[in-house]
Amino acid sequence: MSASIAIQGLGVERRYGGFRALKGVDIAVKRGEIRGLIGPNGAGKSTLIDVLSGRVRGQPGKVLLDGKDISALKPQERRRLGLARSFQRTNIFPALSVEQQLRIASWAVTDAGIEEVMAELNLTALARTPAAEISYGDQRRLDLALALVGRPSVLLLDEPAAGLTVEESHGLATILRDLANRWNVTVLLVEHDMQVVFSICDGITVLHLGQTLAEGGVAEIRADKRVVTAYLGT
Numbered sequence: 001m002s003a004s005i006a007i008q009g010l011g012v013e014r015r016y017g018g019f020r021a022l023k024g025v026d027i028a029v030k031r032g033e034i035r036g037l038i039g040p041n042g043a044g045k046s047t048l049i050d051v052l053s054g055r056v057r058g059q060p061g062k063v064l065l066d067g068k069d070i071s072a073l074k075p076q077e078r079r080r081l082g083l084a085r086s087f088q089r090t091n092i093f094p095a096l097s098v099e100q101q102l103r104i105a106s107w108a109v110t111d112a113g114i115e116e117v118m119a120e121l122n123l124t125a126l127a128r129t130p131a132a133e134i135s136y137g138d139q140r141r142l143d144l145a146l147a148l149v150g151r152p153s154v155l156l157l158d159e160p161a162a163g164l165t166v167e168e169s170h171g172l173a174t175i176l177r178d179l180a181n182r183w184n185v186t187v188l189l190v191e192h193d194m195q196v197v198f199s200i201c202d203g204i205t206v207l208h209l210g211q212t213l214a215e216g217g218v219a220e221i222r223a224d225k226r227v228v229t230a231y232l233g234t
């Protein structure tokens with residue numbers, strides 16, 4: 001049964017002091033799927049990505065990659081198994097060139113395919129340019145490129161379009177949809193632009209106050225009154 005599930009969290013909890021940021025979340029992303037992870041600020045989206053990627057530990061809770069329990073593995077070990085992530089804030093070094101940063105990211109993996117990743121994300125012409133000198137939109141594509149080095153099988157993306165114009169967000173969304181199709185990458189996408197989520201996701205999980213509020217296809221979630229209410233904060 002778990003064969004078609006690429007990444008799964010089971011009963012994931014996370015406390016910060018006495019505060020329960022995640023209260024037993026179950027999530028399963030099928031192979032090849034783009035699943036949107038949405039919810040109001042503070043819902044626990046980034047914390048869930050942190051637990052799945054290994055940046056923080058679930059307390060308790062399990063993380064399975066292709067059905068294998070990886071809960072005890074460090075982020076770099078998960079990365080080597082094909083589980084990559086990006087961060088909500090850009091994670092790049094301003095002084096290094098686009099290509100230098102991709103080379104650093106490739107230390108964690110074999111067969112990095114850096115040229116290919118740059119080509120996919122329209123970064124080839126900027127390979128030798130320091131990150132500080134490229135536009136913010138290009139920097140966000142570099143963030144995505146860093147996660148794609150080594151062609152991971154699963155991508156956890158935390159607001160990759162944050163700070164982009166509407167047009168740039170939609171451009172990024174198109175790239176993501178295309179990558180998921182052609183590279184057969186499984187994607188868990190945290191994104192607040194609902195237009196983007198509704199246009200490229202196969203399924204959606206809604207988090208609210210550290211719990212799963214709703215789960216389903218795009219049409220189902222759009223029509224769900226609880227989701228609308230959670231977003232309106234009433």
Ligand code: ADP
Pocket residue numbers: 016021039040041042043044045046047048
């Ligand atoms: P989201 O990404 O959905 O906006 P987060 O996962 O960032 O939400 O945060 C969920 C809750 O956990 C928030 O109330 C946040 O303040 C709290 N939180 C997150 N990280 C920490 C931390 N390192 N220390 C204390 N509280 C945290």
Ligand code: MG
Pocket residue numbers: 045046047088
């Ligand atoms: Mg967040």
